[in-house]
Amino acid sequence: MKNILITGITGYIGGTVAKKLLEKNYKVTGLVRNDTRIKELKSLGIEAIVGNIHDEEILRAAIADTDAIIHTADSADDAYAADSIISALEGTGKTLIFTSGSAIFGGKENGEKNDFAYTEDFPLSPRLEMASRVLINQYILQSAKKNIRSIVIVPTMIYGEGLGLKKDSIQVPALIRFSQEKGFGVYFGKGENVWSNLHIEDLADLYVLALEKAKSGSLYYAENGSSTIRNLAENISKQYSLQPAQSVSIQEAVNTFGPAGGYFGFASNSVCNADKARKELGWNPQYQTIEHFI
Secondary structure (H helix, E strand, O other): OOEEEEEOOOOHHHHHHHHHHHHOOOEEEEEEOOOOOHHHHHHOOOEEEEOOOOOHHHHHHHHHOOOEEEEOOOOOOOHHHHHHHHHHHOOOOOEEEEEOOHHHHOOOOOOOOOOOOEOOOOOOOOOHHHHHHHHHHHHHHHHHHHOOEEEEEEEOEEEOOOOOOOOOOOHHHHHHHHHHHHOEEEEEOOOOOEEEEEEHHHHHHHHHHHHHHOOOOEEEEEOOOEEEHHHHHHHHHHHOOOEEEEEEOHHHHHHHHHHHHHHHHHOOOEOEOOHHHHHHHOOOOOOOOHHHHO
């Protein structure tokens, strides 16, 4: 496998994975929605195909010239995109790495602590709000029976500077901006809810290892440490010279970040164990403390 197609190539995960692959002499092509960033991608050594993830004709043409597709576009909840990709890949024997998200572990705890660590073997019974995401993951994994080498990766809270066009993650920068607006580090409710986390480069290394070593139908959780939201807020107050961290209501979190972001992104727990990736793929993440990157 040397020719890799990446969706979400201009994004945080996709761009960093692309950089890691280029360093290992893979040929990388990105599927982009329009031509506004084609020149920037070419300057990085990335070819671009303009098209929509839901256009199966474009997908089939792109996949015909590649050995694997890595789906990192922000559509973990998009069943239509998942089905389009599976339809285009069916019977080809090619590799699909699909990006999910660890909000599937969330219990809508509203800032209360639950540090139970999920493993890939533990059966999930997600809340209604996250059920579709789990069903999509299962659909991707079951496509192994359709002669697709399917792999699902479930990242937790990601931090660090991206290596592609997009440099920043979502959760930590959003919490920083909101804290700056408030004048103090912000947490929600008690802020004792825990999120596993990992550095973007460690995550990208996992994608490369999964591409090279993972068995068809494999699911991998991705983490290397954890922190409470309150701890993040306290570090934000310190690093940005704000007032001491304070709690705001869960409703304000929902009003600011939407229901998914408020209830699950910042007020639920999301804790898992990634020993499976370490053991099966030889993954050895190097970064261990999210606080150093605030």
